[in-house]
Amino acid sequence: MNRRDILKFGAISAAAATVTLTGCTTSPKPDDSVKPAVGMGSKAPLPAAKGPRVVIVGGGWSGLSVAKYTKKFAPNADVVLVEQRTQFHSCPISNLYLVGAVDLEFITHDYLQAARENKYTYFNASAIGIDKAQKIVKTTNGDIDYDYLVLAPGIDYDYSPWNVDLATEQRLRTEYPAGFMSPSEHMTIKSKLEDFEGGNFIITVPGGNYRCLPAPYERACLIADYFKKNEIEGKVLILDANPDITIKSEGFHSAYDEMYKDYVEYVPNAAIMSVDLENKKVIAGELEDEFEFSDAAFYPHVRGGKLLEVCGVAKDNAFNKMEGNIDPFTYEVIGEKNIFVAGDARPMGYSKSGNTSNSEGHYLGKLLAERITKNKDIPWKSPLTVCYSAVSAMPNHAISVRAEYEFKGKTLAGFTNVELSQEWRGKIGENNGKALMEWAKGMYRDMFNA
Amino acid sequence: MQRREFFKVVAGVGAVIVAPSLITTDLRADDGRLYKTYNKVQLVDAKGNPILASKLLEEENYIFNYPYVGVSSFLIALPEKTETDVTLKSESGEEYIWKGGIGKKGNIVAYSSICSHQMTHVHKNESFISYQKKGQKTMACKQTGVMVCGSHLSAYDANKGCKVISGPAPQPLASIVLEHHDDDTLWAVGVLGSDKFHEFFKAFKSELKEQYGGARKAKKKVKETAQVVTLAEFTKDIIQY
Numbered sequence: 001m002n003r004r005d006i007l008k009f010g011a012i013s014a015a016a017a018t019v020t021l022t023g024c025t026t027s028p029k030p031d032d033s034v035k036p037a038v039g040m041g042s043k044a045p046l047p048a049a050k051g052p053r054v055v056i057v058g059g060g061w062s063g064l065s066v067a068k069y070t071k072k073f074a075p076n077a078d079v080v081l082v083e084q085r086t087q088f089h090s091c092p093i094s095n096l097y098l099v100g101a102v103d104l105e106f107i108t109h110d111y112l113q114a115a116r117e118n119k120y121t122y123f124n125a126s127a128i129g130i131d132k133a134q135k136i137v138k139t140t141n142g143d144i145d146y147d148y149l150v151l152a153p154g155i156d157y158d159y160s161p162w163n164v165d166l167a168t169e170q171r172l173r174t175e176y177p178a179g180f181m182s183p184s185e186h187m188t189i190k191s192k193l194e195d196f197e198g199g200n201f202i203i204t205v206p207g208g209n210y211r212c213l214p215a216p217y218e219r220a221c222l223i224a225d226y227f228k229k230n231e232i233e234g235k236v237l238i239l240d241a242n243p244d245i246t247i248k249s250e251g252f253h254s255a256y257d258e259m260y261k262d263y264v265e266y267v268p269n270a271a272i273m274s275v276d277l278e279n280k281k282v283i284a285g286e287l288e289d290e291f292e293f294s295d296a297a298f299y300p301h302v303r304g305g306k307l308l309e310v311c312g313v314a315k316d317n318a319f320n321k322m323e324g325n326i327d328p329f330t331y332e333v334i335g336e337k338n339i340f341v342a343g344d345a346r347p348m349g350y351s352k353s354g355n356t357s358n359s360e361g362h363y364l365g366k367l368l369a370e371r372i373t374k375n376k377d378i379p380w381k382s383p384l385t386v387c388y389s390a391v392s393a394m395p396n397h398a399i400s401v402r403a404e405y406e407f408k409g410k411t412l413a414g415f416t417n418v419e420l421s422q423e424w425r426g427k428i429g430e431n432n433g434k435a436l437m438e439w440a441k442g443m444y445r446d447m448f449n450a
Numbered sequence: 451m452q453r454r455e456f457f458k459v460v461a462g463v464g465a466v467i468v469a470p471s472l473i474t475t476d477l478r479a480d481d482g483r484l485y486k487t488y489n490k491v492q493l494v495d496a497k498g499n500p501i502l503a504s505k506l507l508e509e510e511n512y513i514f515n516y517p518y519v520g521v522s523s524f525l526i527a528l529p530e531k532t533e534t535d536v537t538l539k540s541e542s543g544e545e546y547i548w549k550g551g552i553g554k555k556g557n558i559v560a561y562s563s564i565c566s567h568q569m570t571h572v573h574k575n576e577s578f579i580s581y582q583k584k585g586q587k588t589m590a591c592k593q594t595g596v597m598v599c600g601s602h603l604s605a606y607d608a609n610k611g612c613k614v615i616s617g618p619a620p621q622p623l624a625s626i627v628l629e630h631h632d633d634d635t636l637w638a639v640g641v642l643g644s645d646k647f648h649e650f651f652k653a654f655k656s657e658l659k660e661q662y663g664g665a666r667k668a669k670k671k672v673k674e675t676a677q678v679v680t681l682a683e684f685t686k687d688i689i690q691y
């Protein structure tokens with residue numbers, strides 16, 4: 001089966017999962033003896049663990065990495081990755097997908113392959129809660145006992161600062177998605193661009209520590225590039241809640257000013273105050289400026305994945321709401337032995353990005369393995385942020401940053417060992433563009449052995 | 451003939467001392483492979499003439515395929531004598547000792563080009579991994595005169611058996627063991643350190659098919675001679691950070 005067939009099969013299996021989850025069956029005589037799995041104390045259909053069981057909830061960049069490296073360094077551990085999706089879709093590189101520079105296949109990967117190659121179990125279900133006392137993860141396909149639990153649910157969107165009612169919020173999620181959580185959002189935005197005939201396309205940049213600091217700015221570049229190459233009389237309005245571009249500022253500003261002068265308008269200090277979807281207007285900034293739009297990708301504030309709140313391990317922090325209440329060095333939930341929170345749901349002010357989560361997952365996997373095998377922890381190691389951002393596509397020209405993190409005591413002091421490459425012109429920019437693709441391929445190899 | 455006489459493999463207890471020429475199969479520490487002999491091959495130029503150690507340009511990235519047809523490796527004359535008896539550690543924790551460079555100056559080294567992080571390697575179309583000269587700045591670390599993989603910014607110290615300096619690489623590059631004969635010729639005889647050959651052949655099937663006509667051809671062991679060319683001759687694009 002090639003990957004295209006896997007993509008097709010994924011859709012079928014997703015539909016099958018939907019049938020299963022609704023309780024419907026194709027049997028002409030439903031078996032009344034089968035009890036519903038959800039909330040009834042039914043065991044998940046998993047074989048008995050042969051070693052310490054590590055349950056990882058969330059199959060994103062973090063969860064996949066933790067699963068792989070826990071199993072690698074603690075081969076006797078019974079590692080179970082709980083993930084509700086049937087296919088992995090990469091948020092990194094998705095901006096290139098939006099403008100047709102890569103196809104969907106490039107950013108789509110196979111959870112089963114990851115599980116086979118790395119010898120852990122992929123359990124396709126949604127986690128709906130935990131019982132800390134009994135050490136049980138409750139899922140839509142039964143309860144799973146754990147000895148170690150890693151919660152890596154990623155982010156959720158937080159529209160509350162925009163003061164919109166629930167009906168408007170639902171419309172924003174459906175009609176103007178942010179594009180940083182689900183592949184459906186990416187497909188929607190891509191479709192918007194393909195149908196765009198002109199006018200303003202608004203991109204918002206939230207405050208706080210949002211997923212992938214440079215991504216909205218990269219997206220603006222690529223959409224402007226798309227308009228330019230396709231001779232679309234459009235303009236990208238970047239309404240940034242921050243006082244300036246939050247990272248790689250020089251590179252992005254120069255790209256806007258030199259490559260996309262007629263296609264990009266950057267507006268700092270433009271936090272969204274209100275949204276009028278009927279009249280396609282937003283009010284932004286303290287001066288309450290009004291901006292009209294033909295179409296948009298509205299990116300709200302982010303918060304920790306909802307599951308953390310449900311599990312009682314979430315806490316508001318200086319950046320965002322409801323992220324993990326954890327020790328910053330071990331990722332262990334405060335007061336809860338052997339429950340961890342990792343990935344973009346962490347509260348530390350690290351870049352919420354693929355490389356950060358991957359490298360962090362390497363560390364946490366080794367830490368778990370050390371606990372399992374030797375009942376001790378390993379020294380803390382900073383995650384590594386390596387981030388390439390495209391400023392144009394086909395050919396790709398990009399800028400990049402490399403950074404690690406340092407603490408003063410238990411307080412994050414900021415970036416350290418920072419290296420920036422903000423030259424998108426000429427050979428340097430072209431090399432960065434090539435490195436962007438090589439970076440992605442390497443990361444996919446790591447997680448999926450693909 | 452000058453050769454690093456023995457390779458020490460430091461396991462949990464004591465040290466194992468072996469002469470590579472006496473070993474015909476894998477030497478293992480725990481379950482890992484730390485030294486393996488392959489066909490002894492002479493390094494030659496494009497015309498089939500022997501490469502002479504004294505003729506190597508310092509800090510030039512030379513490439514030869516070894517120990518398999520599909521595995522590209524670096525040959526480098528460093529600007530100074532390397533360190534000697536460097537203790538290195540594989541990802542799984544096994545220690546071994548890299549004896550140092552060969553040649554009259556003790557500055558000639560060879561390494562597999564397969565990055566130990568995610569197997570970025572020298573390819574005919576482009577190379578993201580290479581030795582960067584003394585004084586040439588790199589984003590990967592402050593030190594210069596190092597091996598750098600530009601994909602994820604791992605840096606290795608070529609003067610110390612490609613010990614990891616910074617970045618995500620979990621272990622050194624595998625070292626290609628060389629012999630320097632009295633007639634100034636160079637021979638490759640084995641591989642020291644944890645290599646990534648199995649994973650490489652699995653992950654890059656389609657690329658190997660494109661470049662070598664199939665994975666089986668790429669997996670053939672190099673025999674008799676290995677042709678040495680500069681990196682610029684081997685690949686279309688050298689990408690350095």
